[in-house]
């Protein structure tokens with residue numbers, strides 16, 4: 001049994017009378033102590049998928065399938081059970097941590113809050129733990145007295161990481177924890193996160209647009225496109241030898257299949273990702289795919305194991321032209 | 322370049338107290354600003370009435386039989402150097418300009434008895450309106466679109482858009498005069514029945530009974546505004562990232578609201594309440610008029626009709642002072658509750 005199992009998970013938003021299938025049948029596992037990188041362009045459903053783990057999706061969203069944490073289906077739980085699970089078993093480093101801290105509360109109090117909520121400790125013990133947590137992420141313990149506006153972006157992000165660690169969760173979801181930071185600080189924060197995850201042996205889902213970051217941080221990588229996983233496999237394999245043309249584009253490398261004349265990078269990928277309310281037929285990637293063939297517009301590929309990877313492309317594997 | 326842009330590192334010891342403490346510095350700065358504004362108003366108020374067209378002597382004695390002796394004294398007074406006159410005024414702004422023309426009493430003696438009814442009326446109404454309005458706003462904003470919200474925000478919108486005078490008249494007709502099966506339950510005006518000693522508990526009850534309708538009317542008017550503002554700001558805060566963080570931590574909905582959303586959402590409402598408090602000291606004119614309460618509002622109407630220049634001058638000063646003071650209180654509270662402001 002894996003720590004976290006997404007089993008055929010679909011999430012459909014309802015917005016102005018229209019259904020928006022943001023996640024469409026994702027099956028994905030994360031083992032204890034393992035870190036999984038989740039890649040994909042903006043809007044492909046990464047946040048939507050992972051928000052279901054703490055049941056943080058908006059009320060308007062309909063979720064089907066099963067999301068199991070340690071074998072228990074989160075969708076079957078009562079709100080009381082969900083609250084008990086939140087932060088204690090799985091925590092989140094939110095996308096855009098710049099505003100994820102309450103501006104009128106000292107960060108020490110915000111760090112202590114989940115500790116006091118989920119474990120029976122005294123305020124004094126919680127404060128001691130807050131000091132430890134801050135030092136773990138490379139901040140002096142006395143910064144507990146600071147308010148969020150007194151911290152830099154990188155420091156705030158470290159506080160968010162410290163906060164995610166507060167209750168010793170088994171799983172941390174890091175949703176683009178570094179995108180708002182400049183490159184130098186990004187590297188620092190990534191190092192902190194990576195080190196702690198290894199040291200504390202927690203499972204992690206690491207969301208990013210950047211495959212190279214994921215390949216150096218994660219054990220495995222899953223690539224999403226238009227609400228589906230299109231490729232999944234060991235991190236180095238996916239990055240160095242992507243099979244799906246989209247993963248290839250993200251990796252900035254040649255896809256191994258098809259025409260080698262194509263030399264494209266993520267920025268070179270033509271067009272925009274599709275809006276989930278209005279998806280192309282067949283393979284949803286076909287309007288942008290440099291190696292698409294005729295049947296791509298009519299046949300939707302399913303995720304099939306090829307060697308160490310799982311890939312959803314009609315041309316991969318036995319079907320390679 | 323590095324030298325120029327470098328800011329001194331803020332260590333905890335630097336924030337210990339005194340001038341280095343940002344909270345103290347903030348409070349001192351705000352208070353200083355308030356004092357200078359008040360001085361400016363004092364100067365402005367003095368000279369404004371001096372540059373009004375017409376003979377100042379006539380202006381100050383308008384409509385009054387004044388013996389030639391006093392006129393000569395007044396003329397002598399007005400012919401002294403302007404700086405000297407100002408200093409005299411500044412030393413005692415409520416009497417320095419001579420007695421009230423209309424009441425033939427020192428200005429302060431005219432204002433003092435009117436102060437109490439207004440403060441009682443406005444103070445009580447503000448207190449009630451703040452408590453209920455904030456509660457309503459939080460409750461309906463937090464559960465936006467639910468039945469409570471629909472009823473509450475539609476009602477408050479109607480109340481908010483209702484003209485004060487009209488609403489006051491309706492309250493008066495329905496509850497004081499009585500209409501159809503509803504008997505007149507409350508007095509139609511005044512602050513107490515004639516001959517009642519308002520220093521006894523029975524007297525207080527009499528005052529409370531008299532104030533019930535005007536206070537309710539005014540409270541409903543303010544309440545509508547406060548609850549709409551509070552609702553808007555709680556809706557704004559509810560969507561913020563930090564509220565999502567608080568939820569993800571496993572806090573119960575009401576804890577998320579109380580410990581995170583409300584403290585942030587209260588800031589704009591609090592400012593509004595205090596700003597209003599400054600203005601309403603002079604602004605309860607309509608309600609005082611409708612309910613025949615002899616407060617500062619009615620006094621201002623009286624003074625304008627003269628015009629009773631010395632009285633007006635004193636009233637203006639009082640109202641500006643109230644606004645400046647309320648503003649200062651709002652600033653200081655904001656600084657106390659919002660750490661971003663005081664640094």
Ligand SMILES: Nc1ncnc2c1ncn2[C@@H]1O[C@H](COP(=O)(O)OP(=O)(O)OP(=O)(O)O)[C@@H](O)[C@H]1O
Pocket residue numbers: 013014015020022040041042043044045046047048049058060095275276
């Ligand atoms: N509350 C919502 N109501 C309706 N549609 C939504 C809602 N939240 C997200 N969506 C839509 O669902 C899709 C997936 O959004 P999601 O935030 O999961 O993407 P993402 O992969 O996390 O993107 P990014 O990299 O920009 O964070 C997008 O097309 C978005 O417009």
Ligand code: SF4
Pocket residue numbers: 244245246283284285286287289290291292293296301312313314315
């Ligand atoms: S199925 Fe066709 S369109 Fe889709 S990725 Fe493969 S080649 Fe491209």
Ligand SMILES: [Mg+2]
Pocket residue numbers: 046047048095175
């Ligand atoms: Mg996202």
